[in-house]
Amino acid sequence: MTALRPDLRALDARDRGGPAQPLLLVHDLKKHFPTRGGGFFGARETVQAVDGVSFAVAKGTTLGIVGESGCGKSTTARLLLHLIEPDAGDIIFDGDAVGAPDGISVRDLRLQMQMVFQDSYSSLNPRATIGDIIAFGPRTAKRVSAGAARERADRLLEQVGLRPSLFARRYPHELSGGQRQRINIARALALEPRLVVLDEAVSALDKSVEAQILNLLADLRRDLGLTYLFISHDLNVVRHVSDRVVVMYLGRIVEAGEVAAIFRRPRHPYTQALLRAMPSMDPDRRTETPPLTGDPPNPINPPSGCRFRTRCAFAESVCERVSPRLDPIGGDHDVACHMMVPGSGHSRAVEQQAAND
Amino acid sequence: MARFIIFRLLHTVLILFGVSIVVFGLIHLIPGNPLDILLPPEAPKEVVDRLKVEFGFDRPLYEQYLAWLWRVLSGNLGTSVFTGLGVTHELLNALGNTLVLALPAAVLGFTLGTVFGTVSAFNYGRWPDKFFSVLTILGLSMPHYWLAIVLVVVFAVIWNILPAAGMGSGGGWPTSWDDVRYLILPVITLSMIPMGVIGRMVRSTVLEILSHEFPTALRAKGLRGRRILFHVLKNAAPPALAVMGLQLGYLLGGSILVETVFNWPGSGQFMNLAIFRRDIPVLQGTVVVIASFFVFINLLVDVLQALIDPRMRR
Amino acid sequence: MAEITAAAGAPQFDEAQEAREFEPRGYWATVGARLRRDRTTMAVGLIMVLIIALAVFAPWVATHDPLQGSVLRRLKPIGTPGFFLGTDETGRDIWSRLVYGGRLSLICGITPVLGATCLGGFLGLLAGIGGRLINTLIMRVVDVFYAFPSVLLAIAICGVLGAGIGNTLLSLTVVFTPPMVRVTESLTTQVRSRDFVEAARASAAPMLAIIRQQVLPNVLGGMLVYATSLVSISIILSAGLSFLGLGVTPPHPEWGLMLNALRQAIFVSPVVAALPGVAIVITSLCFNLLSDGLRSAMDIKLPS
Numbered sequence: 001m002t003a004l005r006p007d008l009r010a011l012d013a014r015d016r017g018g019p020a021q022p023l024l025l026v027h028d029l030k031k032h033f034p035t036r037g038g039g040f041f042g043a044r045e046t047v048q049a050v051d052g053v054s055f056a057v058a059k060g061t062t063l064g065i066v067g068e069s070g071c072g073k074s075t076t077a078r079l080l081l082h083l084i085e086p087d088a089g090d091i092i093f094d095g096d097a098v099g100a101p102d103g104i105s106v107r108d109l110r111l112q113m114q115m116v117f118q119d120s121y122s123s124l125n126p127r128a129t130i131g132d133i134i135a136f137g138p139r140t141a142k143r144v145s146a147g148a149a150r151e152r153a154d155r156l157l158e159q160v161g162l163r164p165s166l167f168a169r170r171y172p173h174e175l176s177g178g179q180r181q182r183i184n185i186a187r188a189l190a191l192e193p194r195l196v197v198l199d200e201a202v203s204a205l206d207k208s209v210e211a212q213i214l215n216l217l218a219d220l221r222r223d224l225g226l227t228y229l230f231i232s233h234d235l236n237v238v239r240h241v242s243d244r245v246v247v248m249y250l251g252r253i254v255e256a257g258e259v260a261a262i263f264r265r266p267r268h269p270y271t272q273a274l275l276r277a278m279p280s281m282d283p284d285r286r287t288e289t290p291p292l293t294g295d296p297p298n299p300i301n302p303p304s305g306c307r308f309r310t311r312c313a314f315a316e317s318v319c320e321r322v323s324p325r326l327d328p329i330g331g332d333h334d335v336a337c338h339m340m341v342p343g344s345g346h347s348r349a350v351e352q353q354a355a356n357d
Numbered sequence: 358m359a360r361f362i363i364f365r366l367l368h369t370v371l372i373l374f375g376v377s378i379v380v381f382g383l384i385h386l387i388p389g390n391p392l393d394i395l396l397p398p399e400a401p402k403e404v405v406d407r408l409k410v411e412f413g414f415d416r417p418l419y420e421q422y423l424a425w426l427w428r429v430l431s432g433n434l435g436t437s438v439f440t441g442l443g444v445t446h447e448l449l450n451a452l453g454n455t456l457v458l459a460l461p462a463a464v465l466g467f468t469l470g471t472v473f474g475t476v477s478a479f480n481y482g483r484w485p486d487k488f489f490s491v492l493t494i495l496g497l498s499m500p501h502y503w504l505a506i507v508l509v510v511v512f513a514v515i516w517n518i519l520p521a522a523g524m525g526s527g528g529g530w531p532t533s534w535d536d537v538r539y540l541i542l543p544v545i546t547l548s549m550i551p552m553g554v555i556g557r558m559v560r561s562t563v564l565e566i567l568s569h570e571f572p573t574a575l576r577a578k579g580l581r582g583r584r585i586l587f588h589v590l591k592n593a594a595p596p597a598l599a600v601m602g603l604q605l606g607y608l609l610g611g612s613i614l615v616e617t618v619f620n621w622p623g624s625g626q627f628m629n630l631a632i633f634r635r636d637i638p639v640l641q642g643t644v645v646v647i648a649s650f651f652v653f654i655n656l657l658v659d660v661l662q663a664l665i666d667p668r669m670r671r
Numbered sequence: 672m673a674e675i676t677a678a679a680g681a682p683q684f685d686e687a688q689e690a691r692e693f694e695p696r697g698y699w700a701t702v703g704a705r706l707r708r709d710r711t712t713m714a715v716g717l718i719m720v721l722i723i724a725l726a727v728f729a730p731w732v733a734t735h736d737p738l739q740g741s742v743l744r745r746l747k748p749i750g751t752p753g754f755f756l757g758t759d760e761t762g763r764d765i766w767s768r769l770v771y772g773g774r775l776s777l778i779c780g781i782t783p784v785l786g787a788t789c790l791g792g793f794l795g796l797l798a799g800i801g802g803r804l805i806n807t808l809i810m811r812v813v814d815v816f817y818a819f820p821s822v823l824l825a826i827a828i829c830g831v832l833g834a835g836i837g838n839t840l841l842s843l844t845v846v847f848t849p850p851m852v853r854v855t856e857s858l859t860t861q862v863r864s865r866d867f868v869e870a871a872r873a874s875a876a877p878m879l880a881i882i883r884q885q886v887l888p889n890v891l892g893g894m895l896v897y898a899t900s901l902v903s904i905s906i907i908l909s910a911g912l913s914f915l916g917l918g919v920t921p922p923h924p925e926w927g928l929m930l931n932a933l934r935q936a937i938f939v940s941p942v943v944a945a946l947p948g949v950a951i952v953i954t955s956l957c958f959n960l961l962s963d964g965l966r967s968a969m970d971i972k973l974p975s
Binding site (some may be wrong): 368372373375376378379380383494495497498499500502503504505506507509510514515584598606609610611613614617618628629631633640644647648649651654655 | 811814820821907914930938955
């Protein structure tokens with residue numbers, strides 16, 4: 001998706017900072033879950049699901065978040081909407097801090113930021129009609145009248161490609177996966193958000209249906225001036241959909257930047273391994289050795305220092321002692337790896353520096 | 358695991374506390390002065406006052422409660438207002454008699470229930486299923502005191518092969534075939550409800566397990582019928598055990614109806630008499646003991662469940 | 672993004688054909704249709720309606736005054752002209768006492784369950800939604816009541832308060848509330864963690880609306896199934912209380928009471944003595960089967 005040119009689009013009436021201000025700015029977000037393990041009187045062990053995540057999303061663009069299961073992407077999504085309370089960190093929406101007294105309340109945030117969930121079936125109330133499901137948000141949160149809400153629901157159904165006369169009075173169990181996901185999208189749009197978080201929104205669909213939904217999402221973004229946060233474990237999809245990408249591992253960001261840069265020249269060993277693990281259609285390019293070995297470590301006891309070091313071919317003692325920071329390495333490309341930082345103490349640091357110049 | 362047991366024990370103590378408060382509070386539910394029940398209305402005032410002090414009714418409520426609790430914990434359940442005898446001794450006797458009924462009834466009911474439920478589940482939809490399902494649901498829907506009457510009519514009146522009431526040589530476990538004859542009808546009656554509950558429960562649990570894929574996987578691995586049965590039952594055991602524990606408690610506490618019909622000198626009858634004589638100490642003592650039994654049985658069942666099924670150790 | 676070509680945009684089915692074949696049906700309508708196909712449950716339902724009708728229209732269906740008896744007519748057997756089900760130990764017509772007794776027995780069966788469902792349902796919902804503290808508070812108190820076997824609790828309360836139908840209703844409501852709280856709390860907790868409730872929270876809806884429109888409709892079904900099975904227990908328990916003399920007082924006709932009174936008669940007229948029990952069995956069985964039927968009908972995943 002190419003980014004919108006700001007001058008082509010009238011700014012949303014709720015816009016506060018203009019096109020230069022990021023719509024969403026996340027700084028050092030943290031969430032730790034206590035587990036029920038550990039001793040009776042001893043310290044509770046914690047799952048460090050999200051451990052210091054920072055990124056920004058520019059208006060009208062799509063940010064992709066990639067990572068394996070358990071890396072914290074879904075938790076991050078829920079933290080953004082305050083469905084789970086963050087332990088630390090700031091979320092700033094169009095210049096207003098969420099939850100701060102002079103900023104924006106969670107409720108108002110939800111009127112501008114919505115989410116599309118992964119499991120299309122369980123995210124729809126089995127006892128309600130499609131029309132009611134879509135109208136629920138406007139009716140209760142914005143106190144729109146029943147008639148107006150129903151009209152809006154019908155309009156949204158049309159926008160996502162479903163005929164209201166056929167679908168508005170149906171029930172979720174009567175529909176296919178692709179249709180249900182369209183309804184999830186319609187529901188998310190019902191409150192007229194500016195930012196839509198798509199949490200593995202196409203992961204559970206067949207490939208052909210996935211293509212349709214992605215096309216729909218592209219059209220909607222163009223027509224409604226939306227900004228997307230696209231979370232997925234599928235690298236191909238993320239590459240097609242995103243303007244910028246963030247790669248997560250065990251609750252931290254290891255690499256971030258413009259999609260072309262990341263996919264063409266990945267710098268972090270983890271990203272490199274992920275990309276090499278993508279199967280190729282070319283029979284001449286077979287993967288002989290597995291790019292990544294070992295199991296992902298336990299999020300309850302993450303490795304000290306760099307969390308990837310236990311599976312990294314280039315790990316050294318500095319990686320165990322010091323956690324790498326997410327640092328820019330030129331252009332729109334940030335990496336969290338000691339090899340990228342000259343003077344970090346890693347033997348390859350100087351070489352990479354030379355390669356960069 | 359140890360942590361789980363400790364938590365459970367704490368929980369149990371808390372519950373027992375609550376039970377004691379409820380039981381103690383029961384007596385104060387009675388409209389009017391508790392003393393009025395114990396004494397005839399024309400008793401002279403000095404007697405009333407003296408007894409008030411003696412029973413401690415003049416002291417504030419929480420003091421009475423603590424005093425009562427202390428007595429109970431040290432084994433003294435008070436004296437019967439009616440007979441003047443210690444409650445503890447008589448109650449334990451009566452409980453023993455009830456156990457003579459409850460334990461065999463439990464064994465019978467659980468065994469029958471498990472067998473019926475398993476057979477039903479493995480023959481889902483076919484006639485054995487329908488037959489045993491009818492049996493189990495009848496067991497549940499029948500007032501067992503009515504069944505008792507019917508059985509007495511058939512076996513004692515019409516055919517005259519079993520005694521209609523009583524316990525036989527009196528007290529304790531049966532020591533002769535003659536004693537056992539007195540046991541048969543009450544035990545069958547008491548076992549009906551557990552049979553029904555367990556039967557239906559086992560049927561639905563086993564059906565649910567069979568609908569998972571792992572029995573099919575076991576069969577694909579080449580396991581024969583009996584081994585598959587073993588695996589299925591092992592999975593069905595934890596919830597079934599929980600229900601069995603509950604049922605044992607109900608047998609202990611709910612035997613009163615059957616004991617009334619068969620004139621069996623158990624704790625149920627003991628309580629029945631106490632109610633009619635308004636013998637509050639006896640009533641309190643009985644309820645407290647039986648409830649405590651129940652709580653301990655539940656604790657045991659929980660621990661057993663956790664031992665068998667690691668998922669239960671929360 | 673690069674255009675992903677597929678049969679994109681156009682829906683893959685013939686909308687017009689779907690419209691012809693498919694009539695949208697709500698959840699309860701689907702349940703109703705499944706119930707109608709279940710012959711056993713339909714038959715049971717019919718019998719229940721019959722029993723309830725007999726009880727409601729007792730004055731018109733009874734052949735005699737249920738309270739009037741003559742010692743001359745004691746314990747007549749079944750088939751006696753004019754008293755086709757016989758007479759009881761004081762000469763009252765059994766049939767008439769059975770239908771009038773049905774009123775009391777049904778009231779004692781249904782009312783406590785109704786009360787327990789309202790109270791227990793409310794508390795269970797609260798415990799499921801209200802957060803850790805409220806949940807712990809409510810569920811621990813429920814645990815204490817669970818420490819008493821239900822028969823014991825009912826008898827203890829009735830024993831303390833005295834006999835009479837009011838106390839019976841009260842004690843049974845107390846006995847049935849804890850199980851209802853537990854079932855409702857468990858259902859509520861399950862529903863609450865489902866994705867669509869989270870989605871509802873994400874749409875900035877107020878809590879009350881979420882409870883009313885998302886949580887409650889999904890919990891009511893399970894509550895209904897459980898309540899129906901409780902009625903069958905309640906009928907037996909209330910009759911048992913009367914049997915012990917703790918429930919309805921004589922001379923009112925009530926099945927449990929009749930059973931007790933007729934106990935002495937088993938040596939003389941055994942069949943007559945067994946009749947009230949038969950009434951209890953049939954009614955209780957009907958409610959049990961109804962509960963089962965409801966549960967299968969509501970489990971949409973199972974084939975009907």
